[in-house]
Amino acid sequence: MDSVFIVGVGMTKIGRFYEQSARELFSQALWKAIEDAGGVKPKALVVGNMMSSVLMNQDSLGALLADYAGLRGIPAFKVEAACGSGGAALYAGYAMIKAGITDVVAVGGIEKQTEATTPYVTRALAQAADADFEVFYGVSFTGLNAMIARLYMQLFGYSEEDLSHWPLKMHEYASYNPYAQLPRKTSMKEILESPIIADPIRLFHAAPLGDGAAAVLLVRGEERAREIAKSTGRDTLVELAGIGMATDSVDLASRNNILVMESTVKATQEALKMAGLSLKDIDYAEIHDAFHITGYAALEDIGFAPKGEAPKLFKEGRFQKGDKPEVNFSGGLKARGHPVGATGIYQVVESVMQLRGDFPGFKASNPATALTHNIGGVSTIAVVSVLKRWR
Template sequence: MEKVFIVGVGMTKIGRFYEQSGRELFSQALWKAIEDAGGVKPRALVVGNMMSSTLMNQDSLGALLADYAGLRGIPAFKVEAACGSGGAALYAGYALVKSGVADVVAVGGLEKQTEATTPYVTRALAQAADADFEVFYGVTFTGLNAMIARLYMQLFGYSDEDLSYWPLKMHEYASYNPYAQLPRKTSMKEILDSPVIADPIRLFHAAPIGDGAAAVILVRGEEKAREIAKAAGRDTLIEVAGVGMATDSVDIASRNNLVVMEATAKAAQEALRMAGIGVKDVDYAEVHDAFHVTGYAALEDIGFAPKGEAPRLFKEGRFQKGDKPEVNFSGGLKARGHPVGATGVYQVAEAVMQLRGDFPGFKASSPETALTHNMGGVSTITVVSVLRRWK
């Protein structure tokens, strides 16, 4: 069967864009991706988005975004998997291309959170959790993750400071990323002085609220990909070598183990199996660090680190420049930002640019194989992709 390649990527800066609508942001990202693909127009659109229904009062989102971008008529639909919507859109878009249902597909992601004030956004984000068995009782999404962070710290003996090396480093990376929402360095003092949102999670341990849109263009078959790469002036191809998705219970009370993200492990195994490689073959990764503990757990459950050891290894310098894998040079959700349903697409776009060598921020050491890890809910819906550079 024909292979699937990513021939173009585009994204907006992440921020609080009160003066721009969701459709405007998305159109900018999509057209950057089309231009990056030498002008090839997608014949279908799959868009990852969580909160257009609750914050933008807008359904029919796929058609709306296709039309506004000047692509009226093409097949277009929205995929929702909470914060993993972008990854899920990639999963669906990959299948559309691989199956031949469409030969050129745009996979996009959009979130426009500044349509509402923070209390409404907090309520909308909580819809990633179980409405009847969790949110009904008043817990927020940060509250759920805080319980897991506390347990993780107790089980593995980490302090507030121990876990704070993650955001410290993410802010440093983001300071080089022109698309980042928080492109500035921070200090351990600033992190530890920042207010507690939900104990033990502080403001600087959590991803910010922001708007953003990203898109990647998928095509079917090496011949088509080479033709487009040539037109775009590139001599490398980026293959989507594997995609894996797995889920878990939405309510965390019925999990087997609160500090092991089973869906992450399953999705990673599936994507690596499809790509025919092992976890040790991954050169570069973008992982879903909505909170500091999530970033560490991702490293562990993907298989990059033994359980409970990621914070120690990270503090020692692992997963940083020159290591294998290098991780989150975008700045991660923490500092690049987390435009919810778009995040999974940002990660893929960033990984593609790192593989091509043209990421305009902190550069990886010429990786050949990259992995992206995107989650919805508290590791409820996870999508992992494996991308591979061809000569």
Template sequence: MEKVFIVGVGLTKIGRFYNRSAASLFREALERAVSDAGGLKPRALVVGNMTSSVLMQQDSLGALLADHSGLRGIPAFKVEAACGSGGAAFYSGYSLVKSGLADVVAVGGVEKLTEANTPVVTRALAQAADADFEVFYGATFTGLNAMLARLYMEKFGYTEEDLSYWPLRMHEYASHNPYAQLPKKTSLKEILESPVIAEPIRLFHAAPIGDGAAVVLLVRGEEKAREIARQTGKDVLVEVAGVALATDSVDLASRNDLLTLESTVKASRAALEMAGVEAGKVDYVELHDAFHVTGFASLEDLGFAPKGEAPRLWKEGRFGKGDKPEVNFSGGLKARGHPVGATGIYQIAEAAMQLRGDFPGFKASSPETALTHNIGGISTIAAVTVLRRVK
């Protein structure tokens, strides 16, 4: 069967854009992706989004964005998988291209979280949890992650400071990223003195609320991809080598192990097997770190660190420049930002640019393979994608 390639990427800066609509953000990202692909126009559109129904009072989002982007008439639809909506949308778009239903597909994500104040947004994001068994009793998404953080710290013997090295490094990387919402360095002192939002999670331990949009263009067939590369002066192709989705229970009480993200384990193993790549051979990773504990647990369950060892290895300098894998040079959700339904597409676009060598921020060490990891809820759903550099 024909292979699938990423031939164009487009991103907006992430921020709080009170005077801009989701449609305008999306159109900006789409136009950048089309320009990056030499003017190639998509024949289908798949959009990842979580909160349009609640915060924007807008359904029919796929059709709306196609219309506002000058693509009226093409197949277009929205995919919702909580914070993993972008990764799930990519899985859907890849399927359209791989099956031959469409030969050029735009896969995007957009979120407009500043459509409401923080308490309303907090309630909207809590819908990633179980409505009957968690949200009904007052649980927030931050609160649920705080319980996991406390359990992780007690089981493996870590302190609040130990886990704070994650955001410290994310802010360092984000300071180089022109798309980042929080492009500034910080210090352990500033992190540890930031307000508590759900003990033991402080403000600087969590991803910010923000708006943003990202789009990638997929094509079917290496010949088509090479033609576009020649037209745009690129000497590297980015192949989509593996994709996978997996799920777990929505409520935490039903989990087999509270500190194992089983959907992440399953999706990563399936995507790596599809790509024919071992975890130890992956060069670059963009993983989901909505909270510091999520970043550490994800490193472990993706197969890059033994269980309970990620904070220690991270503090020692592992997973930085020159290591294998290099991780989250974008600044991650923590500092690049987390416009929920767009996050998975940001990750894929950033990984593709790292493989091409034209990421405008902190650059990886000439990677040949990259893995992205986007989750909804506390890994209720996990989307993992493996990309390969092809010369």
């Protein structure tokens, strides 16, 4: 069966864009991807988005965005999987090509969060939790992650400062990234003095609210991919070699262990098996870190670190420049930004550019393989993709 290649990528800077609509942002990212692929237009469009119904009063999002981008008539639809919507959209686009439905699919993500008040957006984000057994009792999404962080700190003996090395490093990476929402370095003092939003999570431990869009263009077959690469002057192909998706209970109380993201474990295993690789083969990774605790848990549940040891290893310099894998040189969700439904696509765009050697920010050490990890809710949904560079 023919392989699936990513031949074009595009993204917008993440920020607060009151003057631009969601359709404008998405069209910018999509046409950047089309131009990056030498002008090849998609025959179908899959859009990752979580909150258009609530924050934009807009359904029929796929058709709306296809029409605005000048692609009226093609199949187009929205995929919703909370913060994992981008990854889920990629899963759907990959399946369409593998099923033979079409041979060129655009997969994008979009979220507009900054035109509503913070409490309203917080309530919308909480819909990723269980409405009857969690949200009804007033818990926020940050609150759920705070409970996990508190248990993790108590069980493994970590302090607030120990866990704060994650945002410290993410801000450093983001300072090189022209697409980042928070492109500035910070200090441990600033992190530890930032306001508490759900004890023990402080403001600088969490990803910001922002607007942004990203897109990739998928095609079937090496021959087609090489034709496109040649037309753009590139000699590097990037294959979407494996993709896995899994779920867990929505409410934390039903989990086997709230410190283990079982959906991440399963999705990682699926993606690696499909790609014919092991974790030791992965050179670079973009992982989901909506909170500092999420980043550490991802390192452990993907399998890059033993349970309970990720903060210690990270503080010692693991997963940074020269290590294997190198992780989140974009700045991650924490500092690059987290436009929810687009996040999983940003991760893929950034990883493709790292493999091609043209990422405009902090560069990885010539990786040949990459892994992306995108979750929805508290890893209620997880999507993991594995990318391979071809010469």
